[in-house]
Amino acid sequence: MLGWTWGLLFAPQDAVQGNSYRIIFLHVPSVIFAELVYFFMAICALMHLVWRVKLAAYLIKSAAPIGAMITFIGLFSGSIWGIPTWGTWWQWDARITSTLILFIMYLGILTLHGSFSNLEKADRLMSILVIIGVVNIPIIKKSVDWWSTLHQPASISVSGSTSIDPSMLYPLFISVIGLGFTLISLGILSSRSYILSREKNKKWALKHV
Amino acid sequence: MFNLAFKNFNEILDMGGHGIYVWSVYFIGISIIFISFLIAKKRIKEVQKKIILKNASS
Amino acid sequence: MFRLLKTESFKLSNKLKSWLGPLLIMVLVLIAFPLSIDISQYDLEKFYFSIIVVSLLMTSFVATEGMFEEDFEDGSLEQEFLIEKDFYKLVLSKIIVYVCLIGIPIAFIGALFSFANGVAIGSFAKVFLLLILSNLLLFNLFAFGNALSINKGAMLGVLSSLPLALPVIILLGRAIRSIQFGDGFSSIIALMFGLGLILSAMMPLIISAALKTHID
């Protein structure tokens, strides 16, 4: 599975025209998954709070670092992309700001969970924060849009700079799927270690050593 | 569509002056993902060791 | 409910540090800022509002710090739980008391300074109203942040819930532009008022769930 996903990630690079736009194959998928991971966490949080599913909390805890990582990659690749195209590595554009806030939220969730000795309490409070956070994301997106139209009406839109040509679209599509599988396998790995560490007193844990 | 966009290896590295940006992004991005895989695997091993120790002592 | 309002306002008014501190910080920042830059070089009036916004954020951060922490530390929360069975009323009355005793004076100070720095006298009421509303929103959000981490001090929880406060700040910035340019003010105020009502009704629920988890 690993080798396959990596192959998919690398292959499209060669098939495309263009120069620095090649970053798009890392940038766009990672930003997409930055939000998808959060929504996944929010669903888990709901499950944990409403039905008291323990596993959901474990999944949130192991998904949060991955979300933070992928958001960081998205931000980082975007800002490096900005150097040759915009001439600046950072701009207080609507999308960038809201993605940065997303990144901060991931970090906040992680620090919050880390600060409790009673892990069940930590699970519940973290889920509350995640759910409140998911309400916040659309609000942030909208309000930042209003705000930035006031400040810089001619701000560069990230999506507008992509010309949709099939030779670019297909590899992009494939790389989105590829990154998706990569993240899922990473998620499975890290949640496996986390679940084991939380349930290490149970008898079944011994079988999975 | 599946033709290479570049003539030789140097051009791939250079990418019309933008090579530094492109390759550094990919290098750092992919190494971050790769490192997180390594960390996840290491964690599993650590937990397994703990479980074994616990069961051995009790 | 009335008992709790009375209790909380009595407690807060006896804690000099808790309610006077934020007011002093607000005044200090607003005075110190014009002193620290060369006024002749910059047009202070243009961005004095953003100073007010930032100091509003800071003061509500300071004001809500320890909102629940003290009651958690000395066990009053447990006692309250035995009487009321949940914290909705407690949280609601705490927020009301904090907004009345700290929020309104802060809003007044902010409005006073903004009007001393080049805002037309006619819009004093507008600014005052705006600052009260944003105080209400911020207090609700920071109270939530406080409740998340009462066992480790307010700092951590508020930091992790700080992104929640950003829409308020953005909204506030927009409202202030509309005061300066004189259009669309009433719709923003209406939006903030609606948000304030929703938050004040919803937040105590969420906060009391968080507090319940803490004493569990």
Place this chain on the structure above:
Amino acid sequence: MTLVSAQNITYSINENKLFHNLSFGVNSGEGLHIKGGNGSGKSTLLRIILGITTPTKGLIKRCSEDLKISYLGHKNAIKNYLTPIENLELLFNDVEIKIAYEWLYKFNLSHVQDELAASLSFGQQKKLALIRVLAQSPELIVLDEPFVGLDQTAADQLNHFLEEQLSEGVGLIFTSHINPKISCKVLDLEAKNV
């Protein structure tokens, strides 16, 4: 009449079992002494009885929903920046406060009633907290280590007051590592645990 009864209470924290399948009940006018070493879960059991902590398994039954319980835990819920009188006024209305004043006199605290609670000694603060508990005229009193920090006279006084309450038909549940002079049932957590 049974005020509170526990059925098959199990509690575990971070997957470690603290106690397993505890069942007991407290009638009005009856005392229950919960015994056990450090970390055996005495305080947790009290909090489960109060409904603050949710047990992992099992049920707590009360005779009625609005059973009047007063509780004193490790934390004494006293505001340092208020005087003893103000502390009591926070909780009581004008009628109840008179009873509380009498308790202040009985516990020999009248001479410090207008000083800040922060300047009181640990034992005096404990007494103040006990006054809050006793003056609520509860139907069930729950105390966590009530004798810690009290001198001999105060402890004797407390014994006496608690016995008085018991004879008036008030239920009493408390933890203590010393054996009190009150006649009551004993629940030993460590014995049950094994």
